[in-house]
Amino acid sequence: MLFNSFEFIFLFLPITFIIYFLLNRFRNQQYAIYWLVLSSLFFYGYFKLTYLTIITISIVVNFALSRVISNTNNRSRKTYMIIGVIFNILILCYYKYTDFFIDNINSLFGTNFALLHLLLPLGLSFITFQQIAFIVDSYRAGTAHYKFSHYALFILFFPQLIAGPIVQHDEMLPQYDTKENRKIIHENIARGLFIFAIGLVKKIVIADTVGIWANEGFANYSSLSFIEAWITSLSYTVQLYYDFSGYSDMAIGLALLFNIKMPVNFYSPYKARNIQEFWKKWHMTLNRFLTTYVYFPLGGSRKGAFRTYLNILIIFFISGFWHGAGWNFILWGLLHGFASVVVRLFSKTGIKLPYILSWFMTFQFVNIAWIYFRATSIEQANTIIAKMFTPNMTSISNFFTEPHTNFAQAEAFNILGLTLSDPIVIVVGLLITLVIAFTALNSIQLMDKMKFNWGAIIYTQFMIALVLVSIYYMQKNSIFLYFNF
Amino acid sequence: MNLDPKKWLVKLFATSFIVIGLPVFGIMGFNYYIDPLWNYTHANNFNDYQLGFDERQLKTNYMNSHDFNYDSLLIGTSRITYLDERAFKKENVYNYSLSGLHIKEYLPYMQYAEKKNGKPFKRIFMELYFDSANAGKPSTLNPPQTYIETSEAPFYAIKSLFSASTMHYARFNYDISKANHYDGPRSYTRNNIAQTTYPNDDMDQKWQEFQNNFKAEAAKPFMYDADYRKRLQAIKDAFPNTELVVFTELMPAKRLQTILHNDNRYEAYSRWMNDMVDVFGTVYSFHSVNEVTTNENNFFDWLHYYPNVGDLIIKSLENREERSTIMQAINEGNLDEYLKNVVVDIK
Numbered sequence: 090m091l092f093n094s095f096e097f098i099f100l101f102l103p104i105t106f107i108i109y110f111l112l113n114r115f116r117n118q119q120y121a122i123y124w125l126v127l128s129s130l131f132f133y134g135y136f137k138l139t140y141l142t143i144i145t146i147s148i149v150v151n152f153a154l155s156r157v158i159s160n161t162n163n164r165s166r167k168t169y170m171i172i173g174v175i176f177n178i179l180i181l182c183y184y185k186y187t188d189f190f191i192d193n194i195n196s197l198f199g200t201n202f203a204l205l206h207l208l209l210p211l212g213l214s215f216i217t218f219q220q221i222a223f224i225v226d227s228y229r230a231g232t233a234h235y236k237f238s239h240y241a242l243f244i245l246f247f248p249q250l251i252a253g254p255i256v257q258h259d260e261m262l263p264q265y266d267t268k269e270n271r272k273i274i275h276e277n278i279a280r281g282l283f284i285f286a287i288g289l290v291k292k293i294v295i296a297d298t299v300g301i302w303a304n305e306g307f308a309n310y311s312s313l314s315f316i317e318a319w320i321t322s323l324s325y326t327v328q329l330y331y332d333f334s335g336y337s338d339m340a341i342g343l344a345l346l347f348n349i350k351m352p353v354n355f356y357s358p359y360k361a362r363n364i365q366e367f368w369k370k371w372h373m374t375l376n377r378f379l380t381t382y383v384y385f386p387l388g389g390s391r392k393g394a395f396r397t398y399l400n401i402l403i404i405f406f407i408s409g410f411w412h413g414a415g416w417n418f419i420l421w422g423l424l425h426g427f428a429s430v431v432v433r434l435f436s437k438t439g440i441k442l443p444y445i446l447s448w449f450m451t452f453q454f455v456n457i458a459w460i461y462f463r464a465t466s467i468e469q470a471n472t473i474i475a476k477m478f479t480p481n482m483t484s485i486s487n488f489f490t491e492p493h494t495n496f497a498q499a500e501a502f503n504i505l506g507l508t509l510s511d512p513i514v515i516v517v518g519l520l521i522t523l524v525i526a527f528t529a530l531n532s533i534q535l536m537d538k539m540k541f542n543w544g545a546i547i548y549t550q551f552m553i554a555l556v557l558v559s560i561y562y563m564q565k566n567s568i569f570l571y572f573n574f
Numbered sequence: 575m576n577l578d579p580k581k582w583l584v585k586l587f588a589t590s591f592i593v594i595g596l597p598v599f600g601i602m603g604f605n606y607y608i609d610p611l612w613n614y615t616h617a618n619n620f621n622d623y624q625l626g627f628d629e630r631q632l633k634t635n636y637m638n639s640h641d642f643n644y645d646s647l648l649i650g651t652s653r654i655t656y657l658d659e660r661a662f663k664k665e666n667v668y669n670y671s672l673s674g675l676h677i678k679e680y681l682p683y684m685q686y687a688e689k690k691n692g693k694p695f696k697r698i699f700m701e702l703y704f705d706s707a708n709a710g711k712p713s714t715l716n717p718p719q720t721y722i723e724t725s726e727a728p729f730y731a732i733k734s735l736f737s738a739s740t741m742h743y744a745r746f747n748y749d750i751s752k753a754n755h756y757d758g759p760r761s762y763t764r765n766n767i768a769q770t771t772y773p774n775d776d777m778d779q780k781w782q783e784f785q786n787n788f789k790a791e792a793a794k795p796f797m798y799d800a801d802y803r804k805r806l807q808a809i810k811d812a813f814p815n816t817e818l819v820v821f822t823e824l825m826p827a828k829r830l831q832t833i834l835h836n837d838n839r840y841e842a843y844s845r846w847m848n849d850m851v852d853v854f855g856t857v858y859s860f861h862s863v864n865e866v867t868t869n870e871n872n873f874f875d876w877l878h879y880y881p882n883v884g885d886l887i888i889k890s891l892e893n894r895e896e897r898s899t900i901m902q903a904i905n906e907g908n909l910d911e912y913l914k915n916v917v918v919d920i921k
Contacts, residue, residue, distance in 0.1 A: 095733045275579035282586075541582040550590055557598060562738045 090135045092339045093293055093556075101132065105247075106346055113271040122238050122265055125347070129245035133211070140210040144245070147180060151220045152240050158224070159233035166228055173224035181217040184209045189414035212251040214411055216244060218378050223258050225382055232258060239265050248343035252336050254354040254374040261349070270348035276541075277345045283545065284536045285342030286552035291335030291532075294559040295522050300328040301499045301509055302519075307463060309495040310473050314484035317495050318476035320515060325463045326456045327522045330359060333372070338532045352377075353533050359455070359526040362447040364428040367455060375411075379404045398433070402426040412462070417470060421461040428454055452527075488512050504562040602735040608751075610743035612636045613731035617764040623750040624762040627743060629655065629672045630715070634686070634725045636766055637668075642690045644668040649684060650701025651675045653823055653877065655760065655768045657884035664892055665696060669766060676713035677706040677802065681809050683718050694815040699891055702806075702857075703823040704833070707846045709799040759878065768881065774874040781828070784876045788832060796842040806853040820850060824860035824887060824900070827867035827918075829876045834917045844913050847904065856905045858894065860887065863918050866900050 090097045105128040112121040134141045154173040158166050188204045195202055223240070226232055235243075239262050249256055264270060306313060306321025313321060334355035344351045358371035368376045384404050390397040402423065409422015442450075457474060464470035487493075489512045499509035507514050530538070539545050577585070606614065608621045612635045626632060645665035648657060654671035670687050672679070680700070688694060705711060724730060734740055750756040760770040799805075810818060833839050850857045866872055872883045890901040904912050 095729050275583055279579045279583055279586075282583075541577045541579050543585075546582065546586050546589060549586060550594060553590065553594055557594065557736075561601070561736060 090132060092336070092343070093289055096135075097132075101128070102343070102346075104128075109347060110273050118266065118268075118271055119238070121271070122242055125247075126238060126241045126245055129242070129247040129250060132247040133245065133250060136211050137208070139208075143180070143184075143210050143213075144216065147177070147216070147220065148241055148244050150176060151224060151244075152237055155224055155227035155232050155235075155240075158227040159231045170224055170228035173227075174221050177217045177221050177224070181213055183207070184213055186410075186414045215249075215251070215253045215255055218255050218375075218382075218411075219244060219257075222255075222378060222382055226258060235262055246344070246349070248340040248349075249351060252333070252340075253372075254337060254340065254352050255378050256352060256374065257377075260352060264349050267348075274348050277348050279541060280536050280539060281342040281345030283342070283539055283549055284338050284345070284532050286549050286556070287532045287535065288335040288338030288340075288342060289556045290552045291331040291338065293563075294555050296328045296332035296335060297563065298502075298509065298559070299324050299331070299518065299522060301502060302496055302515060303328050303463070305496045305498055307465075307469070307473075310464075310469050313473065313476050313495055314488065315476060315479055315481040316485045316488045317493070318473050320496075320519065321473060322456055322460050322477060323519050323523065326359075326459050327519060327526070329459060329462075330355075330526060331522065334358075334532070341533075341536075355531065356533060357526070357531045359452055359523075360448070360528075361451050361455075362444065363432045363451055364425060364454065365432050367451060368425070368429070375408065379408060383407060398430045401429050401433075405429065417461045417464050417467050420467060421458050424454075424458045424461065428458075502563060504558070598736060601741060602732075605735040605737075605740045605744045608744035608747050610740060610747050611731075611734055613639050613734065615640060615764075620748050620751045622763060623754070623756050623769075624747050624764065625743060625750070625756070625758075626655070626673075626760060626762050626768070630683075630718070630721045631724065632762075633670055633672065633766065634721050635731075637670075637687065637690045638725050639731065642668070642692075644691055645695065646697040646699065647684065647687050647691075647695045648699045649675070649680065649687075650699075651703055651823065653703075653825075653879065654701045654884075656770070656879065656881045657888055658767050658881055660767065661885045661888040662892060667699070671701070674715070675706075676711075676715070677702075677799065677805050678713055679715075679718055681805070681812060682722075684809065685812060686718065686722055688813070688816075694813065697817045697819055698813060699819045699821065700809075701821055701823055702850060704843055704846055707799050707802045707842065707849070708796060710794070710797040759874070770874070770880065772874045774871065777870050777873070777875070780875050784829065785832070792836050792839065796838050798842050798845055802846070803849045803853065806849060810853055818854055819858065819891060819894070820854045820856075821858035821887075821891060821901070822860050824867065824879060824883065826870065826873050826876055827863040830861055830867070831863070831918060840917065843916075847909060847913060851904060851906055851909050856903050858891065859902050859904050859912065859916075860890075860900055861916055862900065862902060864900050 090101060092098075105125070108128075109121050109124055112124050130141060130145075133144060151173060154169055154176070158169045158173070161169065184207050187207060191202045191204055194200060223232065223243075235258065240258075242265060243256070243258055243261050244250075246261075302320060303324035306317060306324060310318075310321070337354040341351045341353070352374055354372060354374050356370045356373065358367050361367035361370055384400055387400045387403060388396055389400060403426075405422045405426030406419060407422070408425070409418045409420070412418045412422070457477070460473050461467065461470045464473070493510075493512070496510050496515065499515075502509040509515070607616075607618070609616065610621075610624060610627075612624070612632045624632075644667060646662070646667045648654060648659060648662075648667050648669045648671060650671045652671070652673040655669065655673070657669060657671070659667045659669040668687065670683060672683070675683075684698060684700075727733075750761060755771070756769075757771070759772045760768045762768055834843060847857065847859075860867075866879075866883060866886060873879050886900060890898040894901075894903065902912065
């Protein structure tokens with residue numbers, strides 16, 4: 090079930106919360122852990138019951154392997170570790186990449202192998218990375234002191250299960266046993282609800298609304314004008330940021346209700362001044378995983394300039410391919426990889442670009458690269474980008490004066506007399522959401538600075554009211570973008 | 575001044591209940607009271623006129639919100655929505671007729687109705703219309719599964735109460751129920767019965783419109799759906815334990831004859847009747863020139879009749895062995911003769 094769904098907010102969450110703290114109070118912490126594991130399994134199985142089999146097998150095998158690794162003192166440790174890593178990669182490859190490989194083999198060799206159309210279990214990409222990290226850490230440092238129930242919760246904990254943050258055992262598992270966390274901590278609940286409300290606004294009010302323009306633009310890509318191509322790309326850039334960071338905010342807020350602190354995953358990425366900085370602010374826990382478990386083992390920056398650049402390209406290739414089984418994702422990853430290399434090379438010149446210029450270049454690069462990320466083919470992405478760089482002043486005036494067909498379906502959405510296909514609504518809507526992303530304090534900063542006063546009450550209620558107004562008028566059946574990765 | 579977090583939470587919940595909760599409950603309460611989506615069973619003076627703005631959704635919702643246990647099913651297009659299911663005297667029938675029902679939609683909706691019924695229907699009264707064989711008129715609506723999934727979605731009945739769209743129809747239904755009058759083509763009672771007081775005072779103008787449209791349409795050949803027969807066979811095969819009573823649409827004689835006097839349409843019509851008879855054995859045709867189809871007062875446009883005609887159709891369908899002045903049983907034995915006689919010169 091989705092975090093923004095009725096059943097989650099009004100049934101699953103309150104029931105899980107109340108029983109968790111009742112068990113903590115009247116039984117012991119271990120029962121509460123069992124309860125969270127059970128409810129997380131329910132949360133996951135609610136999407137599709139068959140997912141439970143795959144995830145249960147995966148958790149049991151990984152935990153067993155981690156135990157074997159921790160209890161083995163000879164060379165076999167490394168072998169078991171490699172088996173564990175391969176096991177996880179194979180599961181992911183099977184469900185996520187089989188059709189991609191079959192399709193490419195068919196194209197390359199003219200064969201006609203049938204596609205399997207396997208259903209990718211939700212969150213498997215995130216779960217795989219978390220389990221690989223655990224297996225590798227079992228080899229490096231030993232994880233024998235963890236109980237199975239704690240490990241299961243570490244993987245299954247519902248706030249992070251579907252779309253991260255990608256958490257590490259040493260930051261999560263100790264929290265499960267902390268005595269202070271057994272009691273309801275009102276400050277955590279207040280801050281958790283506060284950031285959860287912000288996440289809801291990002292997802293429901295902004296991402297889902299702006300997503301209507303992005304979807305229409307990409308669907309009608311061949312007939313877009315110059316300005317419509319820009320609107321399409323910017324809409325997706327806005328949608329993806331608010332969607333994914335909104336989800337992360339909700340995850341952080343939900344975990345906080347249970348006194349669990351999760352790592353920050355977004356920190357104003359569109360304020361970044363170069364691509365390296367961008368990746369320190371966007372999907373930070375993915376970046377942390379790739380750096381710790383791929384970049385450093387490959388030698389990081391310790392083996393000379395060429396190897397450093399190659400390692401950078403490798404991690405961005407993996408990042409791209411991890412996001413999706415398609416050449417467009419690989420291209421997107423490599424574009425970011427090359428941009429990172431260019432930033433490193435440029436930094437050697439000692440030239441410092443003006444703040445506005447470096448920020449603008451970075452944002453536009455990210456904006457254009459997202460087109461490959463969203464497109465269903467490289468041809469589609471190239472077409473949109475070509476249109477973006479074929480200026481046409483007439484198309485701008487036509488956009489405001491003539492009825493346009495490329496965003497026609499947005500006309501069905503009318504909020505207090507404002508139609509979402511109205512060019513003014515589109516342009517102003519995008520400008521406001523972009524300016525917020527460029528200049529406003531991010532949700533983590535807001536949560537940290539939150540004071541327990543009437544202002545915060547009004548602010549929270551305003552967020553809730555925005556969400557309700559949006560639901561009331563839009564009645565959307567939305568799905569989080571990152572669920573497919 | 576900073577509050578204690580616990581006090582802050584109490585104040586947040588208490589004030590939110592007043593400034594947010596009460597308006598939300600008010601909206602949901604009103605939408606529940608009127609229930610324009612047919613998700614509940616209650617009836618009152620302010621919801622006895624219901625707009626059938628999306629019959630696919632409403633009638634599917636009705637099946638999920640009521641105790642669905644019927645002997646037989648009635649399915650067809652908007653014409654059949656005017657048939658009062660209570661007029662069936664010998665069996666308990668649910669009218670699952672839907673505007674513009676496309677030939678591809680029949681089977682999924684019929685199967686869903688059978689699934690909800692929990693047992694095979696004794697009979698399915700199924701209206702088939704000539705244009706259902708026209709491949710040039712594809713379905714533009716969402717597939718049946720969309721409506722079914724929506725209706726079956728967890729908590730749909732509650733969630734849909736908080737919606738501007740639901741409020742729009744609730745207010746509309748409230749207004750027409752309060753006035754006890756709806757001036758559109760049809761509204762529904764709380765029990766799936768269509769009602770209308772729609773006037774037929776502009777039949778002449780509508781006839782001109784029909785003629786113009788038909789002239790333009792007839793300039794192109796009738797694209798007979800190559801899979802039509804297969805579709806009928808699939809319907810028949812899907813209900814081995816149910817008697818399928820297949821009947822044609824009833825329309826004004828003037829309209830029918832205009833269509834059949836076009837050679838290309840007549841050829842397609844012959845093929846259509848042949849396909850139906852081949853698959854179902856007997857087809858009950860309401861295509862004839864008789865006292866009902868020639869009396870324009872029975873119709874409010876050139877497609878739709880008033881509910882009193884619906885009663886006559888039900889009477890004929892229920893008493894198929896008896897002689898009817900408006901219905902003929904067509905089978906292999908009399909099909910050629912029927913096709914010869916169905917075209918008549920009328921003024």
